[in-house]
Amino acid sequence: MHRLTVNGQTVLLDCGLYQGRRKDAERLNRELPLRADSIEAVVLSHAHIDHSGKIPLLVKQGYRGPIYATPATVDLCDAMLRDTAHIQESDAVFTNKRQRRRNTGEPDVVPLYDHNDVDRTMPLFRKVPYHKVTSIVESLQYEPYDAGHMLGSSFVVLTHRDGPKTVRLAYSGDLGRPHLPIIRDPETPPPVDYLILESTYGDRLHSQQTEVAGKLAGIVNRTVQRGGHLIVPAFAVGRVQQLVLMLHQLTNAKQIPPIPIFVDSPLAVNVTAVFRAHPECFDEEARQFLDRQEDPFGFSTLQYIRDVEESKKLNGRQGPFIVISPSGMCEAGRVLHHLRNGVGDARNTVLITGFQAQNTLGRKLQSGMKRVNIFGDPTDVNAEVLSLDALSGHADRDELLAWLAPIAPTLKKVFLVHGEPDESAALAASIRERYKIEALPATRGANFVLA
Numbered sequence: 001m002h003r004l005t006v007n008g009q010t011v012l013l014d015c016g017l018y019q020g021r022r023k024d025a026e027r028l029n030r031e032l033p034l035r036a037d038s039i040e041a042v043v044l045s046h047a048h049i050d051h052s053g054k055i056p057l058l059v060k061q062g063y064r065g066p067i068y069a070t071p072a073t074v075d076l077c078d079a080m081l082r083d084t085a086h087i088q089e090s091d092a093v094f095t096n097k098r099q100r101r102r103n104t105g106e107p108d109v110v111p112l113y114d115h116n117d118v119d120r121t122m123p124l125f126r127k128v129p130y131h132k133v134t135s136i137v138e139s140l141q142y143e144p145y146d147a148g149h150m151l152g153s154s155f156v157v158l159t160h161r162d163g164p165k166t167v168r169l170a171y172s173g174d175l176g177r178p179h180l181p182i183i184r185d186p187e188t189p190p191p192v193d194y195l196i197l198e199s200t201y202g203d204r205l206h207s208q209q210t211e212v213a214g215k216l217a218g219i220v221n222r223t224v225q226r227g228g229h230l231i232v233p234a235f236a237v238g239r240v241q242q243l244v245l246m247l248h249q250l251t252n253a254k255q256i257p258p259i260p261i262f263v264d265s266p267l268a269v270n271v272t273a274v275f276r277a278h279p280e281c282f283d284e285e286a287r288q289f290l291d292r293q294e295d296p297f298g299f300s301t302l303q304y305i306r307d308v309e310e311s312k313k314l315n316g317r318q319g320p321f322i323v324i325s326p327s328g329m330c331e332a333g334r335v336l337h338h339l340r341n342g343v344g345d346a347r348n349t350v351l352i353t354g355f356q357a358q359n360t361l362g363r364k365l366q367s368g369m370k371r372v373n374i375f376g377d378p379t380d381v382n383a384e385v386l387s388l389d390a391l392s393g394h395a396d397r398d399e400l401l402a403w404l405a406p407i408a409p410t411l412k413k414v415f416l417v418h419g420e421p422d423e424s425a426a427l428a429a430s431i432r433e434r435y436k437i438e439a440l441p442a443t444r445g446a447n448f449v450l451a
């Protein structure tokens with residue numbers, strides 16, 4: 001969340017939930033560092049919960065102004081914020097039951113927000129298509145560009161006009177990378193004075209996106225030969241649909257055998273419906289399916305699971321199959337059941353497909369830990385654990401630097417956000433070195449004057 005103040009008016013750029021160590025998340029997510037009724041407008045770059053997840057709390061605390069986002073982002077938020085409210089509500093019920101059972105005497109936990117707050121949030125959204133310039137508060141205009149990070153994702157350009165003087169600020173949101181499945185590549189930014197830039201992979205390079213399908217086929221085939229199954233923790237939004245599309249292509253091309261594939265997540269089912277409703281965000285490859293009148297997100301060996309009983313049946317299932325299930329960082333959701341049942345068996349594969357924050361179960365598995373806690377129980381890890389980092393929705397260091405190149409000549413300053421400290425600092429150094437621009441990591445609570 002970034003606060004932008006223009007002539008005494010406050011605009012928020014994103015308003016997300018913190019994800020990471022539970023204790024930190026609990027504390028950081030309950031606090032709102034400013035009064036909700038002091039905000040005039042909210043600009044949302046994309047639907048991911050670490051960018052959008054705190055908006056219902058803002059509304060719960062009295063925010064009634066507009067929330068600007070692209071049409072696909074708004075539709076995704078409808079599904080995702082409801083899902084988040086549901087998680088908050090059921091977490092509170094679970095915690096309170098446990099506290100009462102143990103007679104801890106602790107006061108009941110109140111959910112951060114509930115479905116009523118989401119009901120009040122959704123009508124505040126204003127759908128703004130890419131490149132529609134919109135005046136959001138006096139003397140400030142907003143224009144979303146395609147960020148190529150997920151369906152509907154945008155980087156935003158904010159223009160402040162004060163008499164003859166104009167100041168332009170771009171906020172990258174999360175920046176994608178070329179050649180990702182389904183969505184288009186990130187657009188070239190227009191000239192701006194200041195840039196708030198994400199730095200998730202500010203010091204790392206991904207493997208080539210073009211090799212990812214072959215790699216995925218190899219992993220599936222190896223697991224099938226061992227007689228095991230594949231457990232794929234994945235973000236319900238974006239990653240699940242990318243994997244489904246790639247597995248569809250590999251199945252069509254007979255590069256993998258026609259084994260059963262399950263997408264086990266009610267949220268993923270709802271979100272896939274939103275993807276189907278927004279072909280205007282698709283790239284050429286995804287459009288080809290539509291041209292053939294084929295559903296990119298459906299084929300004969302694929303089954304979507306909404307019902308929890310159907311999900312439980314997978315626990316006893318033998319033989320090769322693939323289960324794709326959230327959460328992407330293995331911190332909650334149905335994937336935990338599949339991991340508990342599957343990580344002990346050396347024939348199986350756990351395939352990590354996205355960024356894993358520090359201290360999450362996904363990060364522990366990825367870093368090769370041989371014993372992890374699942375549902376509080378120590379569990380041995382014998383399954384093969386692999387990562388497909390090429391599917392990352394975030395630009396890596398060189399891609400960030402390349403995206404920046406066309407606007408570097410006019411940039412006055414770059415603020416690095418959305419990265420662990422080492423990544424942000426490294427990217428700041430790379431930008432200073434290559435473009436001779438002032439670049440600095442923006443820490444929580446820091447203030448800057450843009451003139």
Ligand SMILES: [Zn+2]
Pocket residue numbers: 046048051149150174
């Ligand atoms: Zn994101």
